Amino acid sequence: MYNSLIEANDAIEFLRKTKYVKELSAYKCTVCGFWHLTSK
Ligand SMILES: [Zn+2]
Numbered sequence: 001m002y003n004s005l006i007e008a009n010d011a012i013e014f015l016r017k018t019k020y021v022k023e024l025s026a027y028k029c030t031v032c033g034f035w036h037l038t039s040k
Contacts, residue, residue: 001034002026008035 002008008026015021015037026035 001029001032001036003034005035008037011037 002011005026005028012021012024012026015024021039023039024037025040026037028034029036
């Protein structure tokens with residue numbers, strides 16, 4: 001999980017470069033209030 005959208009986007013950037021993940025986006029979880037990544 002990530003504290004902010006900026007952190008989440010950084011993680012997405014990293015994963016795209018290293019793991020060739022195509023579809024990744026960040027969303028703010030309504031349960032815990034942190035940001036998560038989804039591959040949908
Ligand atoms: Zn959550």
